Amino acid sequence: MTPRAAVATSAATLLALAACGGGHATTSPPPPDTVALVASVPIPANYGIHDQFVRDGLDFVCAWNTGLLIYDVGNGVAGGSPEHPVLVSSLVTSTDGVQGGAQVHNAWWFWNPVTNEKRYLFIGQEGPASIGLSSQGDIHVVDVSDLSHPVEVAFYHMAPVNGQTAGTHNFWVDEAHQILYAAYYNGGVIALDISGTLSGDLASREIARIRPGGDGNTYVWGVMLAGGSLYATDMVSGFWQLKLVDSAFTVLGGGNNVPERFGSDQWVAGSYAYSGTWGGVARNGVPGNALKIWSLGPGGAPTLVDSIVTHDIGTVSDVEVTADDQVLMFGAEGGAGNGVYFYSLAADPSHPSLLAWYGVPTGIHTATFATIAGRRYVFAAKDPPSPAMLVLDVTGLAP
Amino acid sequence: MAVGVVTRASPMPYDRTITEASLIEPMAMMMARWRALSFTGVLNFEGWTIPHGEISPGIWGEGYDDRRHPHTLFHEMILSLTGGVAPGVRASLSAGKGFAPYGTDDPMNRPALLYPVNHHWSQVMERAVLIGGVQSGRVTLEGGLFNGDEPVGPFSWPVIRGRFGDSWSARALVRAARGVEVQVSHASVKSPEYRYPPAGPTHDKWSASARYERPTATGHAYAMVEWARNSELSGTYVYYTALVDAELLRNRQRPYLRLERTDRPEEDRLLDPFRSQRPSLENSILGISRWWIATAGYGYRLRATGIRLEPLAEVSLAHVVMVTPGTVFTPQQHFGGDNILTLSLAIRIGAGMPMHRMGRYGVLADQGEPMAMGANRMGE
Numbered sequence: 001m002t003p004r005a006a007v008a009t010s011a012a013t014l015l016a017l018a019a020c021g022g023g024h025a026t027t028s029p030p031p032p033d034t035v036a037l038v039a040s041v042p043i044p045a046n047y048g049i050h051d052q053f054v055r056d057g058l059d060f061v062c063a064w065n066t067g068l069l070i071y072d073v074g075n076g077v078a079g080g081s082p083e084h085p086v087l088v089s090s091l092v093t094s095t096d097g098v099q100g101g102a103q104v105h106n107a108w109w110f111w112n113p114v115t116n117e118k119r120y121l122f123i124g125q126e127g128p129a130s131i132g133l134s135s136q137g138d139i140h141v142v143d144v145s146d147l148s149h150p151v152e153v154a155f156y157h158m159a160p161v162n163g164q165t166a167g168t169h170n171f172w173v174d175e176a177h178q179i180l181y182a183a184y185y186n187g188g189v190i191a192l193d194i195s196g197t198l199s200g201d202l203a204s205r206e207i208a209r210i211r212p213g214g215d216g217n218t219y220v221w222g223v224m225l226a227g228g229s230l231y232a233t234d235m236v237s238g239f240w241q242l243k244l245v246d247s248a249f250t251v252l253g254g255g256n257n258v259p260e261r262f263g264s265d266q267w268v269a270g271s272y273a274y275s276g277t278w279g280g281v282a283r284n285g286v287p288g289n290a291l292k293i294w295s296l297g298p299g300g301a302p303t304l305v306d307s308i309v310t311h312d313i314g315t316v317s318d319v320e321v322t323a324d325d326q327v328l329m330f331g332a333e334g335g336a337g338n339g340v341y342f343y344s345l346a347a348d349p350s351h352p353s354l355l356a357w358y359g360v361p362t363g364i365h366t367a368t369f370a371t372i373a374g375r376r377y378v379f380a381a382k383d384p385p386s387p388a389m390l391v392l393d394v395t396g397l398a399p
Numbered sequence: 400m401a402v403g404v405v406t407r408a409s410p411m412p413y414d415r416t417i418t419e420a421s422l423i424e425p426m427a428m429m430m431a432r433w434r435a436l437s438f439t440g441v442l443n444f445e446g447w448t449i450p451h452g453e454i455s456p457g458i459w460g461e462g463y464d465d466r467r468h469p470h471t472l473f474h475e476m477i478l479s480l481t482g483g484v485a486p487g488v489r490a491s492l493s494a495g496k497g498f499a500p501y502g503t504d505d506p507m508n509r510p511a512l513l514y515p516v517n518h519h520w521s522q523v524m525e526r527a528v529l530i531g532g533v534q535s536g537r538v539t540l541e542g543g544l545f546n547g548d549e550p551v552g553p554f555s556w557p558v559i560r561g562r563f564g565d566s567w568s569a570r571a572l573v574r575a576a577r578g579v580e581v582q583v584s585h586a587s588v589k590s591p592e593y594r595y596p597p598a599g600p601t602h603d604k605w606s607a608s609a610r611y612e613r614p615t616a617t618g619h620a621y622a623m624v625e626w627a628r629n630s631e632l633s634g635t636y637v638y639y640t641a642l643v644d645a646e647l648l649r650n651r652q653r654p655y656l657r658l659e660r661t662d663r664p665e666e667d668r669l670l671d672p673f674r675s676q677r678p679s680l681e682n683s684i685l686g687i688s689r690w691w692i693a694t695a696g697y698g699y700r701l702r703a704t705g706i707r708l709e710p711l712a713e714v715s716l717a718h719v720v721m722v723t724p725g726t727v728f729t730p731q732q733h734f735g736g737d738n739i740l741t742l743s744l745a746i747r748i749g750a751g752m753p754m755h756r757m758g759r760y761g762v763l764a765d766q767g768e769p770m771a772m773g774a775n776r777m778g779e
Binding site: 044045046047048050064065099100103105126127128129130131132133135216219235236262279280281282283284285287289312313314334335336365383384385 | 412413414593594595596598600632633635636665667668669670672676678679680681682683684685686687723724725726727728732733735
């Protein structure tokens with residue numbers, strides 16, 4: 001089918017679609033009573049909170065130059081719960097000479113099924129960038145075997161690519177195979193061997209890298225491993241299906257398929273994928289207010305089947321689907337409709353239906369689901385000027 | 400005083416033509432002196448007349464892009480103590496809200512109607528300042544402490560607690576000849592765009608300029624040339640500007656010209672393409688654009704009973720290129736083209752005392768220079 005939003009080439013067209021009841025063109029509905037704010041934890045306004053990784057009742061809060069903050073949100077190590085997060089420890093990672101400070105942006109707590117260790121936390125440093133051209137920031141490895149005393153033990157630094165510095169963004173870890181995949185903006189995507197003991201410079205651990213869009217057409221936001229493929233969203237060149245074969249990446253599908261907008265985050269659920277768009281600047285006059293819906297073919301190749309366009313937002317900042325593939329969530333920034341959006345995938349994952357919107361006027365940078373003590377929560381990062389970790393109880397949100 | 404203006408600019412973001420009428424620079428000024436004490440005050444009412452800014456291609460700052468932000472209600476409120484400290488040496492201490500001793504004159508004091516792009520590179524204003532000045536002969540030295548945070552709205556105040564004194568500037572000014580002054584200044588402005596805590600980068604600024612202003616038999620002649628450099632994150636981002644201003648007032652006629660080349664940061668826009676994220680979420684930008692702008696105007700001064708009037712017309716042609724080609728920002732995509740034409744028709748109205756040269760306090764305001772000779776001040 002012809003994707004509705006894919007034919008839209010201007011803001012005026014999008015408005016026209018909305019006026020005509022164009023399917024998934026939406027405006028913000030009122031907040032529901034099935035999304036309950038249960039905690040709001042202020043984070044120092046040192047550029048605030050960017051991302052969180054929640055696992056086993058621990059929330060690894062990435063708080064920019066305040067560093068990494070580890071909260072007990074139900075683990076029990078410090079008596080915390082989702083309603084009463086308790087700070088366990090913190091760490092400001094090294095700057096590695098990158099201007100702007102530690103700039104702790106994202107994290108992944110690696111549970112190694114081979115060694116049964118839960119020792120390493122990978123942190124992404126998001127340094128200064130000229131978006132589309134260059135970026136800065138390293139991967140930092142922190143030993144969290146003693147949660148109360150995290151220690152930085154290793155790093156990975158990418159050398160300049162075509163004369164431009166390159167820095168990391170979002171991660172995905174193939175834990176079974178002990179491989180970390182990292183989006184690297186203009187550096188593309190890398191695969192790192194994270195088996196065994198990690199120490200010092202991990203340059204020799206690099207397995208492979210790829211710049212899927214090629215020169216001048218690569219600026220990768222995020223990666224996700226699903227069904228044996230590595231999916232990558234590139235801000236410039238769209239949604240890609242990649243695969244690591246032996247020691248090299250191969251392009252299996254996708255690419256150059258979101259020409260009217262810049263790309264942002266992604267999530268793959270079952271035989272569908274969902275990718276956001278970014279509106280730090282409109283592309284050809286079109287803001288980043290669309291969520292793209294992809295059908296994954298038998299081999300996993302993405303085909304665009306629909307889009308959700310939300311008119312009063314500027315950017316779809318983060319995308320995630322619950323582990324049961326029933327609820328789609330995305331964060332929004334840049335407009336009056338800022339906040340968190342929830343869609344049901346139960347009836348038709350190719351045409352999600354709006355469940356709820358939780359408005360946050362200053363914007364939500366990222367949001368992630370977590371199930372703790374049988375209840376489903378969202379841990380959201382509220383943007384400055386009063387940044388906070390927001391904990392939403394969404395257990396009652398029925399798909 | 401105030402200026403009623405109709406401005407038409409094209410192309411503006413998303414290839415639009417915008418025509419807009421607005422009341423800009425509505426201000427009330429007061430100067431008072433008692434013995435060694437002097438007070439300078441300027442109230443600016445743009446928070447009410449242009450809350451969404453004034454259309455002005457290329458201008459940026461305080462979360463506005465291609466719209467000049469409204470200035471704060473208390474634009475300048477400075478108390479100065481000035482006196483002789485040694486034979487031929489005068490000193491002053493000034494405090495209040497106003498300009499840091501850095502850079503060139505407020506664009507409102509200068510010939511053109513629309514602001515130059517370099518406003519935030521060449522002036523540091525609307526801060527809580529403490530300024531010491533010393534003047535001997537042709538040389539004036541100033542040093543100032545102030546808060547680095549820039550205003551976050553037309554009714555905001557500087558953050559004093561925890562921020563006053565986190566930034567400083569110094570300026571050396573030489574009156575090289577009659578009507579000629581040359582200045583070099585430096586400023587270290589901590590986190591201007593991240594108010595509290597001061598989490599943003601420090602701006603390291605240099606400015607140099609030469610200014611000429613002399614009365615003539617039929618009016619006055621004015622010219623100014625300036626250069627400035629702004630470095631952030633220890634040189635990660637460096638922006639330059641160079642500008643020439645000139646006007647000739649001859650009887651009632653006032654033709655003027657401005658040529659400018661200024662780099663500006665392209666910042667993450669909100670859904671409103673004229674607004675950018677404040678405070679920023681990170682240290683990234685969309686690239687650096689360079690604005691080449693030629694502006695020419697003509698004013699004709701009238702005088703009614705107690706009221707000064709000046710109808711004026713101004714045309715400005717901007718050419719925009721990217722200093723950082725390859726980023727997601729291109730003028731062609733954002734504006735629909737890289738040449739932007741702006742036309743303005745305006746009428747300037749003034750009554751009472753003429754506009755003084757803003758940002759000059761204590762010994763600098765008190766050197767016997769004509770108080771009303773500024774290009775745009777309609778004091779003649």
